[in-house]
Amino acid sequence: MTLFLTDTDVRATFDWGEAIAALRSAYSAPPDEARFPARSIARGEGLWLRTLSGVPGDGSPMGAKLIAASTRNRLASYLIPLFDQETVELTALLDGHSITGYRTAATSALAADVLAPPGPLRAAVIGSGFEAQNHVRALAAIRTLSAVTVFSPNPASRLRFTRELADLNVPLATADSAEAAVDGADLVICAARSRDEQPTLRTAPPGTTIVSIGSTLPEQREVGVEVVAQATVIVADMPDEVDHDTGDLIAAKDAGVAFADKLVPLADVVAGRTAGRPAGRPDAVVLYKSVGSAVQDLAVAAMCARRAAELSIGTTLPVTLSPVPK
Secondary structure, three states, X not given: OOEEEOHHHHHHHOOHHHHHHHHHHHHHOOOOHHHOOOOEEEEEOOEEEEEEEXXXXXXXXXXXXXXXXXXOOOXXXXXXXXXXXXXXXXXXXXXXXXXXXXXXXXXXXXXXXXXXXXXXXXXXXXXXXXXXXXHHHHHHOOOOEEEEEEEOOOHHHHHHHHHHOHHHOOOEEEOOOHHHHHOOOOEEEEOOOOHHHOOOEOOOOOOOEEEEOOOOOOOOOOEOHHXXXXXXXXXXXXXXXXXXXXXXXXXXXXXXXXXXXXXXXXXXXXXXXXOOOOOOOOOOEEEXXXXXXXXXXXXXXXXXXXXXXXXXXXXXXXXXOOOOOO
């Protein structure tokens, strides 16, 4: 039988701790590039369809995320089908809208956990919207936050951010600039689209761990060339795409900043194959760059589908696909 989960169902089943645990398992699987090919995109006039597919190495359901978008009508739909790896039965269909936001923040929290020094973290957040708030919630599920300071250009948005997260019982403060927000921070979360595609973070204090999720296309900028140059290690969820398709690293190349020898996959750090934060370098700046991947979508979708079955949430479809002999 196939379980269908609406976006409301996904929100009802989602759990930060379980999502991070599922991602840790997915990223700890033996490396195999064939399991997660590069994303593809089909384009029409004012339309595009993007596909991210994967066969997880930890045995969890295989599947894909499909994003259908109409740029002319400013609309998008997200669909995630999941298939059992043994029987290839279609086990679940999920609305992938909220999963996209959840998986980004949960993966960032996993990256921060393996890259930041042990102990409570003083976090600075540049951005105050949905992604920024999700990142704080994800981090609070895995690490103790001794303080969180937020900056966004609109003072009302900063205050709304503190109200929305008041239930976490974490000390929350606002700052009038990005520089003031990151002063004294151990961890910096960049989660805001910049104005005119100018970097929102131009320098990093020594010893900080930086999470950057807002530059996923060549024309987008989030961290300055100086930050890329400062970084001792650059950890990427999809190294090739981060290298070639993000405006931050394209700008760094154009400025003559060499970083190829310090770019490492997140999977290697999570699995312990590569060190993330250099030993004996408390002043080292470590940068995590994310563009998103099917690894993340499938791990979180499978977790939601499993919890939905346990909690009797969702709709069992009256018909489904039948695997056929091949």
